[in-house]
Each structure stands twice: as C-alpha cells, then as structure tokens.
Amino acid sequence: MPYVNIKVTREGGPGGNGPSPEEKARLIKGVTDVLVDVLGKSPATTFVVIDEVEMESWGIGGLPVPDFRKQSH
C-alpha cells in the first residue's frame, strides 16, 4: 500500500524542460520495483506521483537553484 511522491526540478529531458514521458515511465517502473523487491509490496496498490518544480521555486543553500549553481562554479 505504498505511496511515493517524487519531486524534481523541471529541467533536462529531451527538450530541456523536464523528464519525457518515457523517462517518467522508467521512474515509475524503477521505484515500484524497489518497493516490491525490498518490502514485498504489491504493484497494484503502489502509487507513484511525479511533481516537476520550476527551477526558481526550488532552493538549496539559501538560494534558488539557478543562483546556487552559478555560485558553485
């Protein structure tokens, strides 16, 4: 009966604007497999929800991601 929420910054992927449908399908498959393998959960009652977050809305080190990366270089 697991519920998994994955939040990633909206970047990368084929158009640079986030994971493609194929990448999302692989995330869903991969994470579900981990739950099945480690805890023996049933895939039928395993939800995986992927949220994409704008880069300017994600902070690390006290800065939005774009500024944090500039500063790290």
Next chain:
Amino acid sequence: MPYVNIKVTREGGPGGNGPSPEEKARLIKGVTDVLVDVLGKSPATTFVVIDEVEMESWGIGGLPVPDFRKQSH
C-alpha cells in the same frame, strides 16, 4: 486545525482536462463537512488544497496511468 491535500489525475470534468471550478468547490465543501461531522473541527481553520497531476506523471502497477488502463482491458 486540519489540512487536507487531495491529489487527482488531471482528467474528466467538462472539458476532459480536470475537475471544473464547481466540482472543486463541491470537493472542498464535502471534505470540510466530513472533518466537521466526524471530528468537530472548525471550518474556519480547515484548509483543503487540490492538486491535479498529469496522467503520465501518475503511476500504478508500475506503469503510468494511461498504460495501466490499456493493460487492464
């Protein structure tokens, strides 16, 4: 002091692209009423937040919802 977060796939509704404002208002009213009826919570401090999730970003059975439904038929 309850906080309720409802996540649904973005589908259905009048245009097929998710719940209408009227449906969201009914969800908010219905869920708030349940909190009031069962736990005696005050509506004034009950938040309900509805998130709509793209079909391709929601997984069940190890598959994105559209693939899961095809497979189930």
Next chain:
Amino acid sequence: MPYVNIKVTREGGPGGNGPSPEEKARLIKGVTDVLVDVLGKSPATTFVVIDEVEMESWGIGGLPVPDFRKQSH
C-alpha cells in the same frame, strides 16, 4: 486514482489523544464518498492517509496551537 492526505492535531477523541480508530474509519469512508460522488472516482484506487501532528508542532498565527488558543481567549 486519488490520494488524500489529512493532517490533524493530535487531540480530541475518546482519550483526548487523537481520533479513535472508529473516527478514522469514518473519515476514510466520508472522504472516499466525496471523491466518488463529485468526481466519479473508484474507491478501489482511492488512498486516504491520516497524519496526527503534536499540538506543539502545529503553528497558526505565528504561534504553536496551544499558545494561539490561550491568546485567543
């Protein structure tokens, strides 16, 4: 395919330490019914997860709930 997360302060209920199992069952039933009635969702793929939060860990008005209530009187 809905997922609902309900967060409430850990108070009330028969022992004053949070909702009883019967109250939780009624919350789950009530919220699921709202999703079914308003959006036609299937109960079989509707998850409801209830989190209880210590009073001192919930803030409103810039204060933990116990202090907020004292101040409001």
Next chain:
Amino acid sequence: MPYVNIKVTREGGPGGNGPSPEEKARLIKGVTDVLVDVLGKSPATTFVVIDEVEMESWGIGGLPVPDFRKQSH
C-alpha cells in the same frame, strides 16, 4: 537535513499572478536562515520547495478562496 515545502495561493506579485522570482528568492533565503538560526542546520542540505496553487483549488471555511473572501466582506 531539512526539507521545507511552502504552498501559497497563486496571487499577488508584480503581475497579480503569483510571487516574482525575486520574492521566491527572498522566501528561500528567509526560511533557510530561520532553520540555520533556530536549529543550526546547514544551508547546503536545506531544500525549500515553493508550490503555487490556483485560488479555485484552495479551500478554507468550506469554500474556495475567492468565494470565502466575498463572503467575508
């Protein structure tokens, strides 16, 4: 190792359609500073994620925010 999720209604800001990038940067800086000051957390492992929620998708008092505000006047 903190993770902070801020949900706000999509309103206000320079165009009336939500916080500007500068406001988001100030939110991220301000909240990270609080975690550092109060708990001595490291900014490098402090994530802040800001979600903007449509007004019609946020309920309070059993009503969507726009209806709640009309009623309060």
Next chain:
Amino acid sequence: MPYVNIKVTREGGPGGNGPSPEEKARLIKGVTDVLVDVLGKSPATTFVVIDEVEMESWGIGGLPVPDFRKQSH
C-alpha cells in the same frame, strides 16, 4: 535536486512492526539509484524520506487497511 517521500503502512519487517533499518537503507539506495540512472541526478542532492503510517490511519476502498483486507478475503 530530487526529493522523494515514501509512505508505507507500518507492518512487515522483522518484528512485524515496519521495515527494519536495513530495509530502509535498501529502499534509500534503490530509489536513489533509479533517480541517478533515469535522470542523471546527483546522489549528493537527492533526499529520500520514509514515513510509516499506522494501518488504521491508511484507507483504501473506503475502509481502513485492516478492514479492507478482511473484506477482500
């Protein structure tokens, strides 16, 4: 910069009261690997947070999990 939240019912594991520390470590490793493999994310900025939820606080099919399972047999 991913954040993953895994919610599971508190059951199974060596004592029947939820995943062991070793199982949690394998969940963390497995899910992080999926993010690295599919999206090329850096493990250093990948957070995985596991929440265990009491069986009576998790609903499916309009029932708490223990009642749902009884009914399914």
Next chain:
Amino acid sequence: MPYVNIKVTREGGPGGNGPSPEEKARLIKGVTDVLVDVLGKSPATTFVVIDEVEMESWGIGGLPVPDFRKQSH
C-alpha cells in the same frame, strides 16, 4: 493562505532527540514572519506543520543519514 511543512531529522535539541517546544515555537514564528514580510500574508491563515523524521528514515547520497555522516568523515 500559506501552508508550510518543515521536515527535519529527529536529532539535536536539549535531549538530543529533536527540537524542544521552544525551538519549534521559534521555527513557527520565524517562518510565519518570512511569509508576512515577503508576501504580505496574514498570520491568521498561515499554517506551519513540523514533522520530525527518524535519522534511519532519511536518506541522502543513497545512504541513511547516520551512514552518510560516517562516510563523510
């Protein structure tokens, strides 16, 4: 109408088992002030919910926090 969820590892504080009530009160006050200062939000409708997460249930770098810290030394 903001909702803020703060997740921290259960450590530190006076007994080494997480933030004290006073520290939680300061977190709630500090974060609410940021929302008021930056976005002009009303404290009366600003919720702050603090979750403490066991160290073994929080992963970074593909490892539970205790293992990650050992490795980093």
